[in-house]
Amino acid sequence: MCASYGLDPRFSDQQLIEEADDLLLEGIRAWARRNADETLRPTGRNLRNLNPIVLPGETAPTLELGWWGYLIDGRPSRFPSINTRSERLQERPGGLRGRAIVPATRWFEMQKPAGVWHEFGLAGSLFGMAAVTQRGRTEDGSWFTCYSIVMQPAPERLAGIHDRSPVLIPPAFAADWLAGAATSDLMTEALLASSDATGGVVATAMPSAP
Incomplete structure (x- = not known):
């Protein structure tokens, strides 16, 4: 399970x-600066954080703030x-009818039973995680695009830390993921498409929880 991730504004161009x-990347970077590199966590009744996601648009992909969960x-x-x-x-x-790409620079998982947190990433690079989406409404009548990050079995070299990892969408496959048939x-x-990107993932033990 991916229950937290990060978006560092210092990601490589x-x-x-x-x-x-280019405005899409600048929009992601600007949001990350405003967020002060805080750990991104699921949205809920008390934690009303909205996180950047990339959605298909009429002429080009668009950036929107989505509800995680x-x-x-x-x-x-x-x-x-x-x-x-x-x-x-x-x-x-049918669950693929709505799709998004979630920009991130790292995600976090706990290794059990040791209880050691690990950071996973691509050496500070920005990457996209596959997500499926659906529209959702809060009690006050506000509508949001809700997203769920797609997880796959972790590759063997990472499975000893955690058995699942996000499906990473490389740039060359992004348009297919956003606009392809469900x-x-x-x-x-x-x-x-994710296998090559996942092969470059580096895991680093952390001194404390993210």
Whole structure:
């Protein structure tokens, strides 16, 4: 499970999406500066943080602030919804109807039973995590795009720390992920595209919880 991640504004200049407008990256960086590099956590009744996500637009991908986790009947869902298994989406591709890319520079997991937290990342580079989305409404009638980060089995070299890892979307596959047809083949292709990026992930033990 990915229950927290980070977005450092000092990320290296690189594409998150091929042929994306430079304003998209600047929007992500500006949000990260305002957020003061705080750890990003699921949105809830008391923690009303909204996090940047990239959504398909009419002519180009767009940046929006999304609600991490699903809203059901005006309230945060009672079932776990901050993550979705890639296997489930292959079996039930209807869950792929809404999709996003979540920009990040690292994510955090606890190694059990040792209880040691680890930071995972790509040496300070910006990367995109696959997410599925749906619209949700709060009790006061406000509507948000809610997102759930897609998780896959961790590669063998990382599985000793945590058994799951986010599906990373490389720039060359970003347009396909955002705008491709919602089929099980799309999820399979995303996993294949993710394999190279995941191969570069570095895990570092942390002295304390994020």
